[in-house]
Amino acid sequence: MRILCSSTLLAEFFVIGFAGLVAMKDPGLSATVVWTVSGIAMLLSVLLCGMVTRPGGVQLGWALQIALIISGFFVPVMFFLGACFAGLWWASVHFGRKVDEAKARWAAQAEQA
Numbered sequence: 001m002r003i004l005c006s007s008t009l010l011a012e013f014f015v016i017g018f019a020g021l022v023a024m025k026d027p028g029l030s031a032t033v034v035w036t037v038s039g040i041a042m043l044l045s046v047l048l049c050g051m052v053t054r055p056g057g058v059q060l061g062w063a064l065q066i067a068l069i070i071s072g073f074f075v076p077v078m079f080f081l082g083a084c085f086a087g088l089w090w091a092s093v094h095f096g097r098k099v100d101e102a103k104a105r106w107a108a109q110a111e112q113a
Helices: 002-023 031-051 057-073 077-112
Strands: none
Touching: 002 031, 002 057, 002 077, 031 057, 057 077
């Protein structure tokens, strides 16, 4: 699960950065606000890579997905990209857990043999 979720989070890191560049074109937003919010979200996405398997890591990942969708109010394309990444996050968690379970079964079978 860790590899799939981390891959999704690292891709989000870049998407958040590019969304920050797009948000800079909005005259109603200051550069300080845009890069403070974007920087915190980018930092969170990188930190979550190491926290995915810890308690609360997946829930924090979901919070980041929701924040990405909400950011669509400032950068409209983020409604679509946030929904895509929420789907990728779900798939990473769902299939990552299945892979982890299969690896544990194979390891148990190898020990018995």
